[in-house]
Amino acid sequence: MSKKHLIISVTGSSGAGTSTVKTTFEQIFRREGIKSVSIEGDAFHRYDRMAMKAELEARKASGDETFSHFSYDANELGKLEQVFSTYGDTGKGETRHYVHDVE
Numbered sequence: 001m002s003k004k005h006l007i008i009s010v011t012g013s014s015g016a017g018t019s020t021v022k023t024t025f026e027q028i029f030r031r032e033g034i035k036s037v038s039i040e041g042d043a044f045h046r047y048d049r050m051a052m053k054a055e056l057e058a059r060k061a062s063g064d065e066t067f068s069h070f071s072y073d074a075n076e077l078g079k080l081e082q083v084f085s086t087y088g089d090t091g092k093g094e095t096r097h098y099v100h101d102v103e
Contacts, residue, residue, distance in 0.1 A: 004091065005087055005088050005089070005090070005091040007084055007087065007088060008025065010022060010025075011041065013070075022038055025038075026038070037087075039083065039093075039095040040095075040097070041080070043095045043096045043097060044075050044076045044077065044079055044080045044095075045069065045074065045075055045076070046073070046074055046075055046076050047074065052069065052074070055067070055074070056068075083095060
C-alpha cells in the first residue's frame with residue numbers, strides 16, 4: 001500500500017449511509033487541508049440501467065435468482081482494482097460516472 005496516496009474504501013447498499021460517510025471524510029480532509037479525490041463504486045457497474053434490467057430479466061428467466069448489482073459479474077472489479085493500484089502508485093487514475101435515470 002502507498003503511504004503517499006492512501007485509499008479509504010467505504011462500501012454499502014443504497015441507503016446505508018455511504019454518501020454521508022463520504023461527505024464527512026471530504027469535510028475532514030478539507031478542514032485539515034488534505035487534497036482528496038473520490039470515485040463512486042457505481043462507476044464500475046458492467047451494465048447501464050437498461051442493460052441491467054434486461055440482464056436481470058434474462059437471468060431470472062433462466063432460473064438464476066442470485067444475480068444483482070452486487071454480483072461479481074455485474075461489475076468491472078478488475079478495472080476498479082487497476083484504478084486503486086494506479087492511484088496508489090501515482091496519485092492518478094481514471095473513472096467514469098454512472099448516470100442514474102432521471103424522471
